[in-house]
Amino acid sequence: MVKARSTQFDIEKPVHSRDEAKSNLSDSSHSPELTPEHQQYLISRHGTVKLDPIPSQDPNDPLNWPQWQKNYEILNITFSTFSSTFMASGMNSAFEPLAKQYNSTLTDASYFTSVQIAIFGIFPFLWVPLMNTWGRKPFLVMGALGCCACNIGGGFAKTYGQQMATRALSAFFIATATSAGSSVVGDLAFAHERGRKNGWWSVGFVAGTPMGSFITGFIQYHAGTKWIFFTYAIMNFCQCLGWVFSRETIYSRNSPDDVKFRMFRVSKARPFAWSIFVRPFHQALNGNILLAVLAASITFCYANIVLSVEMPQVMIPLFHLNPQQMSLQYISMIIGSAIGEILAGPLSDWWMAQSVKRRLGHRVVVDRLWVSYNGYILVIVGLIVWGVCLAQATPGHWTIKPLVGIAIAATGNNIVATVVTTFAIDCNPRQAGDVGIFLNFWRSLYGFIGPFYFPKMFENLGIGGSAGLMCGLVVLFAWAPTCIAHGLGIYREKRQVM
Structure with a gap:
């Protein structure tokens, strides 16, 4: 016998007429815990009571904010996540001049990018729990200012060690924002909006990689390396201004009067505890989230990191490109991400x-x-086109064919990143911040490891063989886990309705 299904998550269009409002109010039996006043408030504000989650009657509840305010906050975090990967990958176009300046190799210069990727994955475990306790706004303002100072210092660094220190410290500060996207969207968006709104910061995180390499190539060619860092500092200052005019999105519907965040003042609604620093690892107990994290990490590494970090090391010697010409190659990733x-x-x-x-x-x-x-299909097709066409290219004769493969792979990567991230958050929406930290940690850690073995992989297997290997890894450790999660979810659903 089939059990009756709840309609709590049904999505309806906003109510515009009085008759529709009365009808909607009378059909609210699915939410018996709501008072008539609460029901009427939701209908007047949102046009329906069929919402997930159910907002309070407080206009200060972020779910009740005007749409323009919600979009402003999400665009703020989108720009910050975009800036983080923009600044990390922007070093790609400067690898050659930096290697000459510091008397090092191209591989050594690539570590300026990889160390930032690693820090993006590790330090959100420090920042995000603190932000969830004391409020996100003060930390985001401080992070933008700290990163701005480090980038100014990067423009004046004289040695390899000094520059590595500025890269590590700038990533430490900007890490305040790299894992906050899912938390902010979780505070502001209903379930039926999460895919689109998570897509904003997700595409910012992914698109920042090719955009950084694209823009800084022109800066390097026309103004010099130090202006790359000064451009970063200007971006940080703009972030700071954006956060100054933002609102705190943390809100407790159980104790709304208690959540009045001030600068570094603990709220009783979200008390501090040392366990908050390890709590994100508890997400590993959720099989769906664990499989989603694995899929996101694998595709991001092989359809984003490898194409971005290794492109200068492969295409500069093959086609004899200068920094400006090299930067133009990243247009393919930008188009694909869009x-x-x-x-x-x-x-x-x-x-x-x-x-x-x-x-x-x-x-x-x-x-x-x-x-x-x-x-997944687009990632695999794109990697094959990229690898085969690049392996068959004639040295010194540029061809657009590998870039077509890069665009296809970037398109697929962004689809996978947005969908599996939203799926992971849907599996545990009340701990969206912890899910975001856990996912970002493994995605960044796997991406950090990549540049250490990419050169050996290309040297031993060649471009074509490496592309084939990466496609196999995507199938085994990204596509297959997704199929497993999908199949188990459908099986459990059928068992529940029998």
């Missing part, structure tokens, strides 16, 4: 809405994974 976002967030939200309707108002989180399979 197309991927169009096909990721809005599409996955639309697909989930259709799935909810087909299931008579019942929301099943694994339904979102159907969209990710398109991304």
